Amino acid sequence: MKVRLLWSPKFAAVLIVAMLALGVVSFLVPQRSHPELTLYTQWAQENPTAARVARSVGADDVFASPVFLGLVALLELNLVACTLHRVRSLRDRVPRVPASAPVSAVRVDLPHVPEHLADLVSGRWSMWKVRSATEGQRRYLVLDRLDRARLGSLVMHVGLMLLILGGAVAALTRFTGSFALTEGQTLPDERSSYLGQPSEPTLGAAYSGALVRLDSLRFDYDQGLVTQVHAKMTFTQGDTTRSVQAAVNEPASFAGKSYLLIKGGHAVGLSVSGPSGQLIPDSIIRLAERTPGGYSDWVALPDGSRLTIRTRANGSSEALAVREPLRLQNPVVLFQVGDTGPTLTLRQGESGSLGGLTVAVSDVRLWNDFSVTGDRSLPLVYLAFGVILVGASVRFGFGRGRLGVLAETTGDGAAAWVWGSDQAQVAKVVDRLSALNESEAAKS
Amino acid sequence: MILETAFFWVAVVAYAFATLLVTAALVFGRDWAARYSWWLTLAAFAAHTAWIVVRWRLSGHLPYVQTYEDIVMGTWVVTAAYVFVGWRWPKLRVAGIGALPFVLLSLGVAATMPEAVGPVTAPFKSIWLGVHVTFAWATYAAYTICASLGILELMKGRPSERHPDWLRRIPDEDVLQERTLKFVGYGFLVNSVMIASGAIWAHDLWGAYWSWDPVETWSLLTWLAYGFYLHAYFTLGWRKRRLAWIAVLALFGVLMSFWGVQFIPSSFHAFSRIGTEIGQVGRPK
Numbered sequence: 028m029k030v031r032l033l034w035s036p037k038f039a040a041v042l043i044v045a046m047l048a049l050g051v052v053s054f055l056v057p058q059r060s061h062p063e064l065t066l067y068t069q070w071a072q073e074n075p076t077a078a079r080v081a082r083s084v085g086a087d088d089v090f091a092s093p094v095f096l097g098l099v100a101l102l103e104l105n106l107v108a109c110t111l112h113r114v115r116s117l118r119d120r121v122p123r124v125p126a127s128a129p130v131s132a133v134r135v136d137l138p139h140v141p142e143h144l145a146d147l148v149s150g151r152w153s154m155w156k157v158r159s160a161t162e163g164q165r166r167y168l169v170l171d172r173l174d175r176a177r178l179g180s181l182v183m184h185v186g187l188m189l190l191i192l193g194g195a196v197a198a199l200t201r202f203t204g205s206f207a208l209t210e211g212q213t214l215p216d217e218r219s220s221y222l223g224q225p226s227e228p229t230l231g232a233a234y235s236g237a238l239v240r241l242d243s244l245r246f247d248y249d250q251g252l253v254t255q256v257h258a259k260m261t262f263t264q265g266d267t268t269r270s271v272q273a274a275v276n277e278p279a280s281f282a283g284k285s286y287l288l289i290k291g292g293h294a295v296g297l298s299v300s301g302p303s304g305q306l307i308p309d310s311i312i313r314l315a316e317r318t319p320g321g322y323s324d325w326v327a328l329p330d331g332s333r334l335t336i337r338t339r340a341n342g343s344s345e346a347l348a349v350r351e352p353l354r355l356q357n358p359v360v361l362f363q364v365g366d367t368g369p370t371l372t373l374r375q376g377e378s379g380s381l382g383g384l385t386v387a388v389s390d391v392r393l394w395n396d397f398s399v400t401g402d403r404s405l406p407l408v409y410l411a412f413g414v415i416l417v418g419a420s421v422r423f424g425f426g427r428g429r430l431g432v433l434a435e436t437t438g439d440g441a442a443a444w445v446w447g448s449d450q451a452q453v454a455k456v457v458d459r460l461s462a463l464n465e466s467e468a469a470k471s
Numbered sequence: 472m473i474l475e476t477a478f479f480w481v482a483v484v485a486y487a488f489a490t491l492l493v494t495a496a497l498v499f500g501r502d503w504a505a506r507y508s509w510w511l512t513l514a515a516f517a518a519h520t521a522w523i524v525v526r527w528r529l530s531g532h533l534p535y536v537q538t539y540e541d542i543v544m545g546t547w548v549v550t551a552a553y554v555f556v557g558w559r560w561p562k563l564r565v566a567g568i569g570a571l572p573f574v575l576l577s578l579g580v581a582a583t584m585p586e587a588v589g590p591v592t593a594p595f596k597s598i599w600l601g602v603h604v605t606f607a608w609a610t611y612a613a614y615t616i617c618a619s620l621g622i623l624e625l626m627k628g629r630p631s632e633r634h635p636d637w638l639r640r641i642p643d644e645d646v647l648q649e650r651t652l653k654f655v656g657y658g659f660l661v662n663s664v665m666i667a668s669g670a671i672w673a674h675d676l677w678g679a680y681w682s683w684d685p686v687e688t689w690s691l692l693t694w695l696a697y698g699f700y701l702h703a704y705f706t707l708g709w710r711k712r713r714l715a716w717i718a719v720l721a722l723f724g725v726l727m728s729f730w731g732v733q734f735i736p737s738s739f740h741a742f743s744r745i746g747t748e749i750g751q752v753g754r755p756k
Contacts, residue, residue, distance in 0.1 A: 036699065036703065036706050036707055037707070039695075040703075043692060043696055043699060046688075047696070047723075047724065050689055050692060054685075054727075058685075090683040090684070090685070091683065102695075113706075123708060126710070127645070129645060130643060130645045130649070131649070180705075194681070247593075250589060252590055252592050254590050254591065254592055254593055254596070255593045255596060256593055275593035275676065276594065276596055276672075276676050277675065278678070285678055287675075287676070287677070287678045398677070398678045400678035402679075405674070405680075409671070412667035412671075415667070416664060419659065419660045419663050420660065422656075423656035423659065424660060
């Protein structure tokens with residue numbers, strides 16, 4: 028591979044087309060990253076050979092495949108090389124003589140092509156960068172006012188490089204995990220508090236040890252849909268205590284981490300005892316399975332059987348449709364051993380017997396899953412967005428600030444075409460050309 | 472509700488006839504067909520606008536939450552851009568050959584998924600989403616116009632003896648290219664704002680500004696494709712047909728970003744489902 032290829036926009040085009048092709052693959056092959064994993068699982072069960080082949084080449088998780096990430100890395104390299112190369116080559120670059128002037132250009136007929144087009148603007152254009160080029164009998168003069176277009180383009184590319192740098196910083200410092208809190212519960216920001224395996228940063232500390240407490244949780248409804256979730260949280264670290272109101276789209280932030288509301292449900296404070304003592308000590312059981320009549324879950328008993336727990340609204344033991352499932356009125360909790368065993372209905376603060384077990388419900392409350400993220404690249408990434416937008420605005424929003432003059436021979440003499448975004452400057456050059464024309468005519 | 476439905480169907484029928492007429496104008500070279508197509512487009516646009524007003528009044532918010540609303544709003548912006556082009560440069564009204572079928576087909580998709588007005592659910596309550604969606608529509612419109620002008624440029628680029636009368640009347644390739652370039656520049660700028668504001672929204676809602684999800688990836692690739700158009704013009708010095716082909720083909724990326732993920736839902740975005748229940752407030756792990 029020639030080194031020159033690295034800064035070629037054509038190479039960038041090839042990479043983009045390859046990425047688009049992989050994007051098409053992601054639509055044809057069900058993806059493992061799909062939110063509804065069952066789609067992939069079902070497809071893989073029905074087409075085991077295709078699934079195996081897709082798995083082996085990474086087609087079932089295209090955007091995380093080495094091929095796609097390799098293309099991204101090459102494109103980033105191309106961007107950096109391209110920008111650096113452009114910065115170097117822009118200095119004293121000889122402009123390319125255009126094939127023709129734009130249709131909007133003003134034509135001035137001349138007796139012959141002027142020897143030095145740059146003389147037209149000598150001494151009067153201190154704020155403009157003047158460059159010229161010749162190709163046979165065709166002469167081209169280009170003036171860039173403060174080189175705004177290129178400055179904007181350069182700023183935009185610098186922004187892109189900052190963005191890539193931000194991506195690299197994110198890859199090294201990003202923390203992602205989740206934990207569940209019920210109302211009134213406090214958890215320390217430690218490894219053991221998190222559900223599953225959090226993704227820890229390569230650089231920097233993963234946990235602050237701060238205490239995170241969910242004081243209360245409230246759901247707003249409209250027409251049976253959740254229109255907002257409000258969480259009141261308290262963070263404590265050392266002598267510092269801070270109360271924070273969080274909502275969907277407004278995460279709570281503390282000690283470099285953001286706490287985002289993800290999903291919620293009901294939790295039951297419960298203890299279960301058998302003849303031999305406490306089988307399930309005082310604990311909070313989060314009911315994670317949502318049913319038309321409330322929330323449901325089960326806990327395993329020491330003998331291997333299951334104790335199913337369901338919530339019901341309005342004190343009913345029947346499975347009523349709950350339009351606003353997180354706003355249960357007068358909740359009751361149903362217990363059942365196994366699928367066909369006896370059932371027991373309890374309200375908050377009640378206890379009862381069920382097949383030799385003693386079950387007690389201390390309370391029913393709300394819980395929420397929090398996605399916890401820490402990302403030190405954020406200021407850099409937002410700065411990059413700003414720089415890109417400023418660069419793009421200067422590049423495309425404020426015009427090129429460019430003036431072009433193309434002179435060439437025609438069938439009956441010569442002509443010059445003048446164009447640019449600033450009509451006053453265009454008129455000035457046209458006047459100079461006309462004056463030149465008149466002085467030539469006087470001489471002849 | 473009846474009024475809303477009536478305006479929707481009046482707009483669809485008017486767009487359908489406008490599409491037929493602009494096609495007839497191009498194929499049979501009939502001026503009257505082009506004229507009627509333009510007036511029908513204006514009528515359709517008026518009904519389309521009325522739909523938005525009625526829907527807004529019924530729901531109490533700008534219709535952007537449901538996929539149905541999103542399609543109807545997005546196509547309105549495309550039509551608005553086309554009406555602007557047709558008003559500013561009357562000779563380019565035949566660019567409707569690209570924009571009108573696109574609007575009609577998109578509304579056809581919307582017609583298959585009508586939804587009653589509903590509240591703005593929690594994930595959609597963000598100022599950044601407002602910015603993101605508005606700029607997405609503007610991007611969509613600008614790039615659709617680019618593709619429409621690109622089609623005309625490609626037709627105009629054929630040997631002139633094969634040009635029918637109507638094609639002789641539209642501006643030269645150079646003019647078309649200049650205008651396409653302006654729309655690409657504008658589209659690229661608003662596309663940048665769209666991606667940046669979407670990333671900020673995603674960070675607040677999901678905790679990550681970028682996740683390589685299909686919608687994000689397709690919109691990035693589309694942005695890069697139009698970035699290549701600009702590089703091809705300014706750096707490589709490409710002109711006319713080659714550039715026009717890029718303007719036309721890059722629209723594929725726009726279509727995939729906006730609609731592809733809706734038809735074959737493989738995205739965390741899954742617009743139609745976000746916020747329908749609390750369990751889906753967040754991005755699944």
